[in-house]
Amino acid sequence: MPKRTDIHKIMVIGSGPIVIGQAAEFDYAGTQACQALKEEGYEVVLVNSNPATIMTDQNMADRVYIEPITLDFVAQIIRKERPDGLLATLGGQTGLNMAVQLANSGILEQEGVQLLGSPLSAIEKAEDRELFRQLMKEIGQPVPQSAIVRNEQEANAFAEEVGFPIIIRPAYTLGGTGGGIANNWREYQEIVERGLTLSPIHQVLVEQSIAGYKEIEYEVMRDAAGTAIVVCNMENFDPVGVHTGDSIVVAPSQTLSDEDYQMLRNASLDIIHALGIEGGCNVQLALDPNSSQYYVIEVNPRVSRSSALASKATGYPIARIATKIAVGYRLDELKNPVTQDSYAAFEPALDYVVTKIPRWPFDKFRSANRALGTQMKATGEVMAIGRTFGESLLKAIRSLEIGTYSLWTKQAAHWSDVDIEKKIAIADDDRLFAIAEALRRGISIEQMHKWSQIDRWFLWQLEKLVQLEQAIADLGRTSLPLPTLLEQNEELIVQAKRHGFPDRELARLLGTDALTIRSWRKEHGIVPVYKMVDTCAGEFAATTPYYYSTYERADEVEESSKKKIVVLGSGPIRIGQGIEFDYCTVHAVWALQREGYEAIVINNNPETVSTDFSTSDRLYFEPLDVEDVLNVIDREQPEGVIVQFGGQTAINLAGPLADAGVRILGTSRENIDAAEDREKFDELLTALEIARPQGRTVTTVEQAVAAAEGLGYPVLVRPSYVLGGRAMQIISDTSELLQYMDEAVEVSDQHPVLIDRYVNGIEAEVDAIADGETVIIPGIMEHIERAGVHSGDSIAVYPPQNLTEDVKAVMEDYATRIARSLQVRGLMNIQFIVHDGKVEVIEVNPRSSRTVPFLSKVTGVPMVQLAMHAVCGGSLAELGYQSGRVAEANTVAVKVPVFSFAKLHQVDISLGPEMKSTGEVMGRDTHYEKALYKGMLAAGTNIPTHGTVLATIADKDKAEAFPLLAEFARLGYRLAATEGTARYLRDRGLEVRIVNKLAQGTPNLADDIRQGRIQLVINTLTKGLKPERDGFRIRRTAVEHGVPCLTSLDTVRSVLDIVKLIHFQTLALGDSPTSAIPSSGWRA
């Protein structure tokens, strides 16, 4: 059946902000969907709250709405736009849930909107636990047995039926509190009893445990005519028990025989036929390693993180094809876009191994529990392709940017045998490295298999890599001169390269440096070739310029006589470096193409639009490490490399690449350095007579103490060359400073620490575009939270609501002079602080920042396109732009950060100089308060319109907090507070209920939160140890129970603004309306 002609206008729902479990993969899916629909001539209406995405670009859809993905807003857009169809299976769980809500609330029917793609019944059958189990039973697909039990008898009956091990999960306790795995009757009865007590409704879910089974996923597609195919299967390195998003995953499966493979393939296809899926679907299965018994774990009736991975792993564009299926096409009518010759109804054949490794945020959240389990914790992932398992694994490791480039880590030597056993048996982010260390210590494969149930095949592969490592280390211990040593062992070096060993690792093992190895290799012709990802293992001719490196014989890169430029991507999504940089990378590519160049992308993040092979002219799916980037440059001989769009990842490569003779396009490497290097930067500002908070660079603890005392506390302390404010802290006295220097940083000559005077003022930032002469300032953004809260965690407002014209003019002047002085070509970001009307510069980033997509969208200035024109040597004036601020828009937009705290236990949610948010949303409207309301709503903060506000306020903040709390009281909220705060408020005439602190026994404030007696928590940080721990627990309890918790009084003030906006006032005759708190201009 060809495409449907009865529908013309289609709405696509995106996935909203980046949170753990829902990342850039849905920008990739949504972008493909929009492109596919437009290609077919449909009118596309897009709704997504995330401004940092390519899919929300104005040219991606006919109508783009960056609005909250809530029933009210989406319904309003539907009523306004009247689409014929709704495509919701490409926007992750968010899009899917919204579709179900729209259908159930009758809006789709009222407005005559058809749900495209998989029917609602398929979605419900896949998502509803009981319906799904029922269906599996009907079609004879095994699911782990489970039951809800209310007492000991029911629990025992279940155990007698299914046997041990059994997983016990108490109902309605968060994070599985009180649950566990029982291996025998004694453990079972104990855990069940505890679970029944802990569960507020006295129920526990008991489930047959399949922990330790092989975890296998199938990515399947089906069209309305019933043709179904498997795009890819994948095998988890970590057996069942670790969330698949937190597992190391390989594609295709490695340890399945054809019989196993086909058995699970048939199960997957039977399931999607039974569900009636029309589009993409993901089936997760568990296979007993010792028999052919398998179980269906779950089905996602939509495209997913795994389908993005499968698309990149195979070259088969799942989201694009799923979209075409949704508008009526059959798989056998659609061409395979890779070969252009064969059809979409086929199953890709791989002739390489793909490895995905999750990127965890534990470098940011040092207090987080690093154990991996059923709750996903990774913020992003990397993928690597190789012709051997080692090659793909080691490439993936160095793509992570965790300071580890092979199976060897510095810390491993310090782990005790007990640590190692723990890391292997209870998976954490170091598991891989712990296995390597165990192999070095002679622990047997069998032992490790027993600890972890990881398939022996994987362990053997790791053993091979460790053996190679040791063979090279042995060479390093001989006394032969290096050239002779290398000469005599060329075969071993080639072998190591084929198994993915980077030059850095060879250099470490041989006691030399990577560049020495590199030049020796090149002299001996040991250089990589590039192979194509073609979906068909070479069976058909393909023209897709999608390449990966390997150490073999035949190179497949097509020669091109066009001028080429390399754009470096930003690697995995992590806190501090999110999807914004992929947005910039993609725009840089498009701009280059417009300038007449061939754009080459190097990146390793499978979730993104930049790694869609149809984005760039050539895609190299490679680590963003110096060696791998230089190899591509050697092969392609580009005009130059662009480093300013790939976040800190790319900027950090500028130096090493320039040293190797590569031309860095845009702002020069020296000027990048002048902005990044503290002392050079100070010199620059001094020369320009621009103020900045005083600061010092120190290389010893003693110097740090002296510097802090000289500047006066509080001070802001951080290591140099930071990303997203890592390990940054506000320090208020010497003892805190000493503790910080001891725990948080490693201070040395190579690793200086920066100490700045802390200024309590308004933060603002600008992004500027410059060509060396003209400096365009598209807009200034004001931060709601005061200095001290990381700019990425602050609500940013455009245009500024509290900055005077004078202040804005000073910012413009500073930005212009800095940009000219640094000869910026391209983008630059400056962070300011305003205190008593005085503007100081906090930092300058000589690259695109995380606010570029937001600002581009709200100002309409095509920032990256302009920047690229300058980078390519063009002038901004010739495009009709002149220096200075662009006129402010007549709408107000806010960028609101989104956090993933509910998924990260033991992480403090209080805002500070270290960035903690994972994503962002935008709220935009005619008035600031309305924009803020939308932003908060889109960010998932449920602002209560009535109820109880719990306040635990530090002494230093009480005076500032009082009028805010008084305002809540006036608006009809009840107040509750701990004793100190309550007394302070009562003394000033407020009615306050006193709640017990945690130590004061039950019921205390945590119980109040848990039991729904609190609707909003306001908690400000106190100093000192004990109360802080209390604060931490209060904040965690609030997060885990979905109660908004505000830790900055600035945010509280904004929330009040919103409350006043949404609150109709009921006035008795004679009363005057409340407006005691000025909502804007309050800081002036």
Add this chain to the structure above:
Amino acid sequence: MTMNGRAIARLILENGLAFEGTHFGAEGTRFGEVVFNTGMTGYQEVLTDPSYFGQIVTMTYPLIGNYGVNVDDVESRHPHVRGFVVKTFAESPSHYKQTDSLERYLQQHNIVGIAGIDTRELTKAIRTVGAMRAVITTEDAPVDELLARMPEALVPDAVERVTTQTVYRSPGPGHRVVLIDYGMKAGILRSLLDRGCDVIVVPATSTAADVLSWHPHGVMLSNGPGNPEDVPFAIATLRELIGRVPIFGICLGHQLIALACGAKTRKMKFGHRGANHPVKDLRTGRVDITSQNHGYMVDADSLAGTPLQLTHVNLNDGTVEGLAHKQEPVFSVQYHPESRPGPTDARYLFDNFMDMISQVREGRFTHA
């Protein structure tokens, strides 16, 4: 000579393209036609599929042998490939069914293997030039000498060499089916037995009289190696059988039906070998992902004027994948509905065959 502590092996193609890698499996020199298979699993089934007789097979997937070998995944008693080419093979396989490693299996069955070569380069060479004769060797002989020793025609008598020498019977309660073994995969026999058939397996050289002497309800034609024109006796047998008994042909069996009905076959450039080939049933629109292994095909243009109807085509290259006789209860497919290795999407064809036999037996067969 050694490489990574292993002896060196070489693979040299008739066009002079040469690869040097590490040796695994048996030692010696083998000549054969070099072909590639794109399946990512199922190497043991590939090794033991008699259709690969006389061929040097390279697997495009680079990690082979991961789950070892076992007693179940065999399509005949022993491997039939002449040589086996992989990028890497697992020295330590892992699977609960595993009885041995791939390497020892090749050693036991005297198959020469080569590893560590750029198998993608080889695959692309085959794709571009076509299937070629090649030599795989552990000898230290000069290239010219090895090429000079290469026989012109590799195995014209392949079918006679792989077919069963004796007639044997696997009794069952259902339809009596004579299965003509041209180099049969065990999966075909198993598929019939699974459907309760009383199966009599006969040699490829059987005459129509031999076959009919069993009073079969149906005749199944197996797969087999080589050029269908090399087995004129089989074609002669089929000419007599068509119209007298329901027939289902697979792979070589399919090609022989075409020849028997007056159509033509020809050699393909490099064939179809893998587990991902989409085939469309022109009558229903149904698309199956199929398992394939063939180097010859039925020429679509030659069907005009024959009693054959084109029923299935390959979605990728439009080649003939299935035929049905316009009057008689005879049909055939180029691919492998018995799978092993590969998808089982097309297993229903065996059910169709059973239905056809029932219809004929009950006198209600009408051609669709």
